[in-house]
Amino acid sequence: MPALVADLGALPDLPVRAALDEITRTLTAHGSAVLVAPPGTGKTTLVPLALAGAVEGRVLVAEPRRVAARAAAQRMASLLGEPVGERVGYAVRGDSRSSARTRVEIVTAGLLLRRLVAEPDLPGVGAVVLDECHERHLDADLLLSLLLDAREGLRPDLPVLAASATVAAGRLAALLGDAPVVEVAARTYPVAVRYLPPHRGERIEACVARGVREALGGTDGSVVAFLPGVGEIRRTESALRGAGVPVLPLHGRLSPAEQDAALRDSGRRVVLATAVAESSLTVPGVRAVVDAGLARVPRVDHRRGMSGLVTVPVSRAVADQRAGRAGREAPGTVLRCWPEGQLLTPFPEPEIRTADLTRLALDLAVWGTPDGRALRWWDAPPEGPLAAGREVLRALGAVSPDGSLTPRGSRLATLGLHPRLARALLDGADAVGARAAAEIVAVLDDDTLTSGVDLAAELGRLRAGHHPAVGRWRSEVTRLTALLRPRKPDRPDAGSAEPHPAALGAARAVALVVGLAHPERLARRRTGSAPVFLMAGGTAVELSGDPALGGREWLAVAVADRTPGAVHGRVRAAAAADRALAEEVAAALLAETDEVAWVDGDVQARRVRRLGAIVLEQRPLRDPDPALVREALLTGLRAEGTGLLRWSRADRVLRQRLAHLHRTLGAPWTGVAEEDLLAAAEDPAGPLAARLASARRRADLAAVDAGDVLRALVGWPLAGRIDELAPERLEVPTGSKVAVDYSGDRPVLPVRVQETFGWRAGPRIGGEPVLLHLLSPAGRPAAVTDDLESFWDTGYPQVRAELRGRYPRHHWPEDPRTATPTRRTGRNRPA
Template sequence: MSGIGGRVRAEGHALPVAGVVPALLGALGDQGAAVLAAPPGTGKTTLVPLLLADAFAGRVLVAEPRRMAARAAARRMAWLLGEPVGETVGFTVRGERKVSARTAVEVVTTGVLLQRLQRDQELAGVAAVLLDECHERHLDADTAMAFLLDVRSVLRPDLRLVAASATTDTGAWSALVGGPVVAAEGTLHPVAVRWAPPSRPVRPPHGMRVDPALLDHVAATVREALRSYEGDVLCFLPGAGEIARVAGTLGGLGVDVLQVHGRAPAAVQDAALAPGADRRVLLATSVAESSLTVPGVRVVVDSGLAREPRMDHARGLGALATVRVSRAAAEQRAGRAGREGPGTVLRCWSEAEHARLARRPSPEIALADLTPFALQAAIWGDPAAEGLALLDPPPPGALAAARATLRQLGATDAAGRVTTRGRRLAGLGVHPRLARALLDAAPHVGPARAAEVTALLSEELPSSYGPDLATAWRTARRATDSYAPRWRTESRRLQAALSAQGGQPGHAHAITEGGTEGEAPADGRAPGSGRGEVRAGNSRDGRSGSARTGFGDDAAAGLVAALAFPERVARRRGPGAYVMVGGTAAEVAGGGLGDAEWIAVAVADRGAGRVSARVRVAAVVDQATAREAAGSFLEAYEEVVWRDGDVVARSVQRLGAVELSTVPLRSPNPEAVREALLTGLRGEGTGLLRWSRGAQELRMRMAFAHRVLGGAWPDVSEEALLERAPEWLGPELAAARRRSDLERIDAANALQRLLPWATGDAARFAELVPERIALPGGARVRVDYSGERPVLAAKLQEFFGLHETPRIAGEPVLLHLLSPAGRPAAVTSDLPSFWHHGYRAVRADLRGRYPKHPWPDHPEQNT
């Protein structure tokens, strides 16, 4: 071979993927796109790009999901050519770029690729793009693929596109890109699976928390692996905190312990990908699942956990969550032990648990905060993402929430189109929320300090820095750990990007990943950033002041956090308890934060089943800063409501769900008062009114008429009365102002309004449903309508002379015949039958006890 291919070392041509490169080139020549299915270790990341550059005139871009993988791939390809990085092979990641005019293969992160596509949709000078590790389904990779397919269909049909995957589940990718699947056989050696669950139950992961007992078990399993097996040990853990804890328990073993994660220094990441002189234990996050081969590894210890983004769209809480890995991810991890020879994987869970794991990881688009994606789509010209070729469409609710956030930030207009401000936010290279905070805080706290705090918020802080953002800032300034250099680099990058955007009056310059500038006009502040200027707040150490230099560190940290997350500005409502502007309850575990009146929450999570979010990082702010940063939530209104058992009428000023001030209303709107009283009635029932005995009896008579006569006679059940309350309460309700006024309303008078006066039936109500019935003995006895049938209860002697049973609405009344002492003697609804058959027994029983009372032989004739 000639050209680049001819300069590749023999080790490269011996890689398994070399055998399918002709088929891949043929597919690209015929259809312009293909899916390359090649297991880890076959050379898809390192050999294929070099041969693509040899076959096509133009630069080849290789997109990797992680910076560590991008740098490592570039170094490996450069080694295959016998060159330093930056000549034939270069790389560009956020904050670092090594390319030259001779560069034919450039490895970039997917985030960098997105920025480049937005700046130059045609990708001038690029012959082919290889999207690596597509199976991981990172959102940036899915988005970049959609944009590239759009470019191929409209602008660059000659652009070759390769979707590279380490799995064989490639049918969907093939249909998406419109090209065939080219599969390479792997050289993976056998990997023995050993199940190593903890001997005692451990708590499942919750939010970011991992049971320390599980970490102790993982450390013990690593020690067992060192004793029982040969070769280096690669241990998968969910995050840097867990890696540090396990590393702390592995001292004194006589091996090198490397901590490999996205926050690790580049030197540590590079060392992990180079052979070690001594035996090694590599404690790694998921970054080591599918990047280049880690030499020397023959044993994998898998905790079975990973970190994934999760978004609670209803509460605006986005954070990383610790989750169980999928079976596909577990296989990827296990494969690391078989790259160079037979290996072993020790899984820290049971075989039964393994069968219950999800088959594949969920795509990030289904789980994550979609605000960055929505901004990319808006800049691309498709705000609703309806025309983007995506394997999985964005969830409608999540996308709607993201678009609403962009509108609040001023990044898009009412129609969803990107604004000039939106392009400026995107050009800063951080989440749109953080970009907004950087842009709007810089004039008040200074560009350098705004950039430093924004850099703190751009990735997970070390847990040792604590929950107070200002304290973490001071810690980072003097720290010598692995986090501090990366933070300083990002701070400088953000300050440079900010400076470039403000390079000319009235204009902003969007700095690109390569250091060139693209010009875009500026358009001022975002809606919701406050009315007028953001005022300086007082810090806890007493420092205060005006724009730029007047903010103390505490106030500056608070301002940046509040501008980034205005709906998470929170006010104290009890010891350690807060309520956020967005309505979410939050808890702070002790310390100075829990004593502050106002805080701006930067990081919080809310586990399943929890009512309150747990604050992980926040900054103290004062009320002035809270009002200005969350100004779009500020509202003043008159409130007339039923609360705590009475009408509350007040003038309210709120910041979202946070109440700022209240003043009682002297003359509230009468209609609003009426609605509040109706709300109280609906909530507490008609028992709020004055129900005399007469009112209660009238209601029962009306209920009987409705039940038996129907027609125009009204329903007076509780539900019906509440529904028609404005009608029957009439002027009494209109005159009421508070609970005590309701309690004075005579329900009897009010109920009369429901009678059918219009039909004339109301005038016959006393006749049809009499309140009392006259008996021959001279008594007028009250009828009891409380039961299913009317009841007339009186002493037996009162019925003497009555031949027939009284009737109401055509139905016989149930008679309760009482003894002279008022005790029940008999019950009947057929009085003639009683006189002829039952009376003699009652008479015989009672005459001896009540001899002074009459007991005639023929009571129906006795008057």
């Protein structure tokens, strides 16, 4: 097949041009290859043109972003001297230009993934180029795995070239079947790196604006500033008013004309860009880069049911790529808005490890491998998040309990939306009409269309044409509406009539569609002054800045996030709802149950109607299930301990005696520590079960005699030997019966010295001597011994001298072994 360009030498003198023959030979010979080429080498625009002359069929180039796909197509078409849509075309969501003559088509990774899932044999495709693999987007990683699977089955002849600026080439080559690696070095100019960390309390946008002004003063070229998102771009743009040069935004939500304006070589300017300008795009004339050092990436919090974009520091590889923009055409400068020496991770975190995997789970179900284990992965999807995604699909009716695809799941997959939004579009069309559902879903799918919390108000602005992105929104609405025609009912109750949205009310229609997409985010206001709402999923969220919504009892929350350390999540976008709507769209979350639980220190028995975690109604339960009552009492014991039982002083002493027997004699003497008593309480056949059987509330626990529980735990006949083996009291020479202290590691007998006169040796328990705490007449410690015979000889003389001086009216005999013991505290001298 003839090459698109008759003489490859006529192509721009970019570093990759010299390696084009090697790349095409390697790929066609081996069927797969890895191309490592830094930004600016020409890999995105020149390699596909060369491949088109070496393979039969169309060359598909997968780019990570729409703006990159369009820009690459325009650049390639200009090299051929023809408009886009002839031999070079592109296709992104909602926009495509191609024809029967198209030989090279640049598409987004997500769009190619949809095509591959729909037609695994990719008819008419002669080769696939996966550009910018290093960015590790979720769609791109899944696309790579599915392409490898297709090559092993339906398309063993399909060449796959994985191209990247910076990547662990060995790992990628192994994944592609020990594919050869072709490396192309970039021709770059030196870049001076300076650090410009934010001042104390300075926002990142102000720091970037300061860096841009400094860069403009040091170069006569253009400046690219990297910021994490659209909001930061807008604020930086405001801060740069009066900079003296045009300030142009560049991000994926702009119209094609606005993106082209930023990419066009139109003289000195400042381009404020998100990550779209990191790799596959060329911004001509750049001599300086200002890097905020931040990126916005998807994260999901499965426990709280919230997902969205979060701002994180960039990796070292990304920071280096951004800096390289300044040295493509001449020596340049990069100003980094973080402290020198700040540690960065080596590479970006793959999205598959952190993102919501519901859409990936649907693609796997369509592919026929719901758990994905049959595929080869760069990084396999984590089990927990993938299982959570499959659970969402089951709730939507997209997959059966065994994970296989349902007809409804097939319909959702064809829409090219997140399954939640696809469900909202399909079911919302039945309720509010196809056009209205498409209008609402288009807003939910594009976070830049909302600047306020109230979605109904934002939709009103769009419908009235009072929004800067109204053109993009209308195009998406038209696309989504077209997806619904013609449509067959995929639910038993799906009708064909087109409801009149006015009959439902515009605001309520928004809440209904939001609720269809996120039923677990339907929220009811908590009692109190602060606008805090409990979502059906169990997470509390706070709404601020919108008094009208804050005063409503019910919300349908579309977007919520949570700052680490914050008590509540934060509502970013929502619509006013009501209970009837919540029960309608989240019927699967409705449940009426008998709840018996330990609440606020006592058993609470009630019949509760809930919407997920939200209590709708409750009433006392007069005759609760005894098993539920028992479990609630056990919960109380676990939470507050066995101190809930009735403990007398004798019971506590008995517990200490039993603990001593368990410690010294072991089995069959059982332990009586807190964990032992709780374990006995949880045993339905144990000795404690019968004593708890009649308990219904905290007061009943307080009536349970702890001593009976302990004796029952020990059991007969051991209980009959407690006094023998661990006597509660010991008789001393005066005839007094003194309580033994078992609270320590060994038994202790605290006794006045005068009451031990006449003892030649101390008492023993279990064959071991008791530790005597010998006390003064005032009850203060005078000596400690477990060898009384030795004490009388060695220790007593000194103790006698001290006590005679302190208590002269008392009798302190020289020979305590023959002296008469006494309980008296006054003078006690022999007559």
